[in-house]
Amino acid sequence: MPPVALRADPVSAPAPACRLESPAGARAFSVVPPAPDWVAPGVTRKIAAVLAERPATPCLVVDLDVVEANYHALRAALPEAAVYYAVKANPAPPLVARLVALGSSFDTASLPEIDLCLSLGADPARLSFGNTIKKARDIAAAHDRGVDLFAFDAEEELRKIAAHAPGARVFCRLLIDNAGAEWPLSRKFGCSPAMARDLMRLADRLGLRPVGLSFHVGSQQTDPAQWDPALEAVARLFADLRADGLAPTLVNLGGGLPTRYGRPVPEAAVYGARIRDTVARLFDTAPDLIVEPGRGLVGNAGVLETEVVLVARKDAAETRRWVYLDAGRFNGLAETEGEAIRYPIATDRDGDGAGCGPVVLAGPTCDSVDVLYDRADVHLPLSLAAGDRLRLLSTGAYTTTYASVGFNGFAPLEAHYV
Numbered sequence: 214m215p216p217v218a219l220r221a222d223p224v225s226a227p228a229p230a231c232r233l234e235s236p237a238g239a240r241a242f243s244v245v246p247p248a249p250d251w252v253a254p255g256v257t258r259k260i261a262a263v264l265a266e267r268p269a270t271p272c273l274v275v276d277l278d279v280v281e282a283n284y285h286a287l288r289a290a291l292p293e294a295a296v297y298y299a300v301k302a303n304p305a306p307p308l309v310a311r312l313v314a315l316g317s318s319f320d321t322a323s324l325p326e327i328d329l330c331l332s333l334g335a336d337p338a339r340l341s342f343g344n345t346i347k348k349a350r351d352i353a354a355a356h357d358r359g360v361d362l363f364a365f366d367a368e369e370e371l372r373k374i375a376a377h378a379p380g381a382r383v384f385c386r387l388l389i390d391n392a393g394a395e396w397p398l399s400r401k402f403g404c405s406p407a408m409a410r411d412l413m414r415l416a417d418r419l420g421l422r423p424v425g426l427s428f429h430v431g432s433q434q435t436d437p438a439q440w441d442p443a444l445e446a447v448a449r450l451f452a453d454l455r456a457d458g459l460a461p462t463l464v465n466l467g468g469g470l471p472t473r474y475g476r477p478v479p480e481a482a483v484y485g486a487r488i489r490d491t492v493a494r495l496f497d498t499a500p501d502l503i504v505e506p507g508r509g510l511v512g513n514a515g516v517l518e519t520e521v522v523l524v525a526r527k528d529a530a531e532t533r534r535w536v537y538l539d540a541g542r543f544n545g546l547a548e549t550e551g552e553a554i555r556y557p558i559a560t561d562r563d564g565d566g567a568g569c570g571p572v573v574l575a576g577p578t579c580d581s582v583d584v585l586y587d588r589a590d591v592h593l594p595l596s597l598a599a600g601d602r603l604r605l606l607s608t609g610a611y612t613t614t615y616a617s618v619g620f621n622g623f624a625p626l627e628a629h630y631v
């Protein structure tokens with residue numbers, strides 16, 4: 214099953230074109246049981262076995278051993294930090310159950326995510342209601358279920374929490390720069406340090422326990438140094454809050470750990486070492502650390518299998534073909550928005566000797582925004598034809614739940630967890 218990489222990316226495809234250099238992040242797993250058994254770049258033996266049965270497409274196949282190995286690698290990289298899996302990345306019950314069994318905690322975005330974790334045996338004391346935008350009745354329901362840790366970044370939200378989860382632990386999210394992130398999360402979330410200071414003092418007056426601060430350096434953050442300025446802001450604010458008579462201890466490092474798409478990314482150990490050094494440099498007393506990985510835990514665990522529906526040209530003289538798949542922006546591949554996330558691609562025709570040529574890759578719906586890659590300069594085999602299979606690698610995160618319920622009549626993305 215030879216792979217085809219996105220050729221626009223010089224790092225992943227240096228020597229022969231149409232090649233992905235090594236299994237996604239495989240080196241990070243080699244020392245940790247159960248070691249996923251990579252049989253091709255981005256594809257484990259278990260995933261290959263499911264694909265060999267020619268499952269109906271489009272479908273996502275996720276190897277939970279990869280998730281487990283990622284979890285162990287992160288624990289080893291940042292042993293002081295409690296891992297709160299960001300459920301939104303992939304809320305599949307078998308995946309969440311595996312993480313419950315491993316002792317993970319969970320960052321949840323909504324009451325249904327809280328109920329999902331609880332139904333799979335998670336302890337409510339290990340859940341954080343990390344969304345800064347919550348309905349009052351959902352705060353009350355979460356608190357009734359035993360959830361005691363809530364995020365906020367605005368006064369009205371804080372007052373809702375004080376009213377509906379009295380005495381709860383709260384942390385304030387800081388607005389920080391997301392430079393270096395391929396999927397930035399800045400602007401919408403967080404508040405300035407000055408506002409955070411005022412709100413933390415207000416939380417105390419409202420009878421809440423203002424335990425600490427959080428931030429998110431942006432998803433698919435490829436630069437481990439990006440945690441430094443955020444931690445510097447947190448350390449300064451901790452000092453100010455102590456001067457105000459508060460005793461913050463919690464530093465929530467957020468998500469942002471990357472997965473391997475086309476381009477190699479630093480391993481978890483590199484991020485862990487950098488964050489640990491920075492924390493040791495900035496804090497006199499070791500804070501309680503939380504890390505909220507989503508993509509970094511599950512991204513490289515999944516393969517999205519699709520079928521080519523049509524290969525066409527807009528004019529006989531055009532060299533660039535249009536390849537239309539049975540999966541697109543509305544059934545799992547929303548993160549191709551702006552061509553931000555560039556999944557490595559493999560097809561059954563790779564290496565068949567026919568050579569590769571440039572394509573525009575598009576989804577199956579009658580919506581013109583349903584184009585996956587146009588500027589990305591994707592090259593695919595010239596022999597590719599309707600009915601062939603094409604797989605997108607490293608698709609374990611932010612795919613199944615981004616699928617619409619039935620746009621143009623296409624069903625949500627099926628998934629298999631092995």
Ligand SMILES: Cc1ncc(COP(=O)(O)O)c(C=O)c1O
Binds near residue numbers: 302343344470505
């Ligand atoms: C509060 C919070 N924590 C963690 C994450 C996970 O981020 P990532 O997938 O980049 O690890 C997100 C993603 O949106 C988030 O909103």
